[in-house]
Amino acid sequence: xxxPALLINNLTKVYSNGHKALHGINLEIPHGDFFxxxxxxxxxxxxxIGIITSLIKKTEGDIKIYGIDIDKNFVKAKTFIGxxxxxxxxxxxxxxxxxxxxxxxxxxxxxxxxxxxSEKLLKKLGLWEKRDQFSRKLSGGMxxxxxxxxxxxxxxxxxxxxxxxxxxxxxxxxxxxxYLKFLNESGTTIILTTHYLEEAENLCxxxxxxxxxxxxxxxxxxxxxxxLQNENLILxxxxxLDKDINLNGTNISIIDENTCEVSLSTDSSINQLxxxxxxxxxxxxxLKNKTSRLEELFIRMVDKNGK
Amino acid sequence: xxxNLSLQKTAYSTIVRKEVLRFSRIWKQTLxxxxxxxxxxxxxFGNLIGERIGKIDSFTYTDFIFPGLLLMSVITHSxxxxxxxxxISKYHRYIEELLVSPIQNYTILAGFITGGxxxxxxxxxxxILAAQFFVNFTVHNIILMLIVIFLSSxxxxxxxxxxxxxxxDWDDINVIPTFIMTPLTYLGGIFFSVSMLPGVWQEIxxxxxxxxxxxxxxxxxxxxxxxxxxxAFFIILIFNIFVASLCMYFLSIGKGLRT
Numbered sequence: 001x002x003x004p005a006l007l008i009n010n011l012t013k014v015y016s017n018g019h020k021a022l023h024g025i026n027l028e029i030p031h032g033d034f035f036x037x038x039x040x041x042x043x044x045x046x047x048x049i050g051i052i053t054s055l056i057k058k059t060e061g062d063i064k065i066y067g068i069d070i071d072k073n074f075v076k077a078k079t080f081i082g083x084x085x086x087x088x089x090x091x092x093x094x095x096x097x098x099x100x101x102x103x104x105x106x107x108x109x110x111x112x113x114x115x116x117x118s119e120k121l122l123k124k125l126g127l128w129e130k131r132d133q134f135s136r137k138l139s140g141g142m143x144x145x146x147x148x149x150x151x152x153x154x155x156x157x158x159x160x161x162x163x164x165x166x167x168x169x170x171x172x173x174x175x176x177x178x179y180l181k182f183l184n185e186s187g188t189t190i191i192l193t194t195h196y197l198e199e200a201e202n203l204c205x206x207x208x209x210x211x212x213x214x215x216x217x218x219x220x221x222x223x224x225x226x227x228l229q230n231e232n233l234i235l236x237x238x239x240x241l242d243k244d245i246n247l248n249g250t251n252i253s254i255i256d257e258n259t260c261e262v263s264l265s266t267d268s269s270i271n272q273l274x275x276x277x278x279x280x281x282x283x284x285x286x287l288k289n290k291t292s293r294l295e296e297l298f299i300r301m302v303d304k305n306g307k
Numbered sequence: 308x309x310x311n312l313s314l315q316k317t318a319y320s321t322i323v324r325k326e327v328l329r330f331s332r333i334w335k336q337t338l339x340x341x342x343x344x345x346x347x348x349x350x351x352f353g354n355l356i357g358e359r360i361g362k363i364d365s366f367t368y369t370d371f372i373f374p375g376l377l378l379m380s381v382i383t384h385s386x387x388x389x390x391x392x393x394x395i396s397k398y399h400r401y402i403e404e405l406l407v408s409p410i411q412n413y414t415i416l417a418g419f420i421t422g423g424x425x426x427x428x429x430x431x432x433x434x435i436l437a438a439q440f441f442v443n444f445t446v447h448n449i450i451l452m453l454i455v456i457f458l459s460s461x462x463x464x465x466x467x468x469x470x471x472x473x474x475x476d477w478d479d480i481n482v483i484p485t486f487i488m489t490p491l492t493y494l495g496g497i498f499f500s501v502s503m504l505p506g507v508w509q510e511i512x513x514x515x516x517x518x519x520x521x522x523x524x525x526x527x528x529x530x531x532x533x534x535x536x537x538x539a540f541f542i543i544l545i546f547n548i549f550v551a552s553l554c555m556y557f558l559s560i561g562k563g564l565r566t
Contacts, residue, residue, distance in 0.1 A: 016566075050566070053407045054565065055403060055406055057565050057566070075409040076409070077409075078408060079314075083407050085403065087400065089401050090399075090401050090404070091396070091401045092399065093332075105318060105321025105322075105324075106318050106321060106322075106405060107318075107409060108317045109317070110317055150404075
């Protein structure tokens with residue numbers, strides 16, 4: 001498995017109205033990665049995914065899936081890919097089990113082999129009881145899970161998820177995260193775009209930030225997060241806070257009598273902060289990050305690009 | 308290469324199965340209306356008006372118009388099946404299931420066309436069954452009859468496919484059947500023989516490709532025709548090749564499917 005799961009070279013897309021959606025992007029995603037492709041709306045994420053999956057025609061550039069050039073051998077290249085698109089796109093007048101076996105058929109999987117595989121997937125994703133129902137009768141969360149099942153029916157090596165949990169409730173989102181982690185650990189390379197940055201932070205090993213059709217950063221999640229110089233923490237205290245509280249130069253602002261926000265540089269330790277508060281007779285009951293670390297960095301980077 | 312071939316074969320049978328299930332599930336909308344329409348034609352045109360017209364080439368008027376009516380049902384339903392199936396799959400975006408998969412364009416086309424042909428043939432069979440009560444059903448050359456029905460059905464399935472590629476809204480899938488197909492079919496000699504037309508109208512009628520289909524089928528069933536059968540077959544084949552090439556071209560550039 002020496003070839004990267006995905007190799008994009010100088011990918012450019014100019015739409016017929018003249019809009020340049022991608023400006024020659026380059027990307028390499030190794031096998032086994034859990035990769036986040038993040039960017040604001042209209043940044044070029046869906047265009048990139050659309051080109052990889054051939055829903056959108058590229059203007060220029062090369063794409064290789066596990067070493068196979070999609071222009072030279074698209075049949076083989078496409079058998080490696082499974083796509084969970086952003087919007088629900090199955091035939092809502094088709095029974096759920098049919099949707100899966102049909103999709104398997106499009107990838108050359110014979111029906112008698114697709115039926116047990118679809119049973120396995122539907123059971124794993126909690127849809128087995130609904131297998132004979134028309135998909136239009138499923139809830140939003142179930143429809144999302146069905147799209148994941150459909151993308152996996154031919155056992156792809158590279159799974160691309162374009163905002164798979166958009167609109168899903170917390171329970172569905174957690175179930176999906178667990179399942180995606182399981183898939184990745186079992187050897188499936190995953191590319192994820194999402195607006196829930198907490199999702200990307202928790203799941204992904206590597207990250208690329210795209211904006212205005214250009215890759216702004218492409219690094220490991222750990223490296224990226226280490227760029228954060230300050231973390232904003234919310235502290236909940238047992239006793240009332242004094243307005244004139246001083247923490248040796250650390251920025252602190254009082255939210256209410258038992259809550260404050262502290263901006264802590266990443267080279268300081270939380271222990272020191274708690275000790276300092278303790279010296280002043282303040283007991284910390286609990287604390288949390290004000291925003292996800294990735295979200296802070298993401299906003300900073302995209303804002304900077306906008307300026 | 309062999310793997311690709313077996314993949315395309317499985318994909319093709321999946322599309323065909325899906326297409327056949329699609330129109331079978333809604334059989335009240337797809338198989339019953341042509342029976343009712345044709346029974347009305349037999350009663351009104353065949354019996355009520357036909358008796359006053361008398362015989363044409365020694366056949367009763369009902370028998371004379373039956374091949375044209377049969378062909379009209381077959382081609383209309385072949386066309387409707389592909390145009391509606393393709394457009395609905397574009398509208399609800401489940402065409403993407405096919406587009407992201409490793410299916411070759413010729414497999415997509417063949418799958419949709421086969422679906423349209425099967426619906427056309429199914430409609431043809433129910434119309435023939437219904438006609439038994441009104442028509443003296445005769446077949447001059449069964450092989451010829453099956454070939455004409457099959458080739459007409461493939462031609463109009465492909466026309467429906469083209470229409471589906473270009474359609475951007477629901478109106479677009481009705482424009483060609485309403486404003487082009489229906490007039491050409493009615494003017495193609497279902498209800499009359501070209502020899503009954505006055506002067507220049509005979510020349511104009513010969514420019515209508517559907518006239519050749521109707522005459523080829525009428526010849527295969529009744530043994531009479533207004534045009535040369537060899538020429539009619541030539542026309543049918545040329546149109547099949549031409550429209551198939553157009554379909555493949557527009558599929559290759561992703562017309563109406565890929566942005």
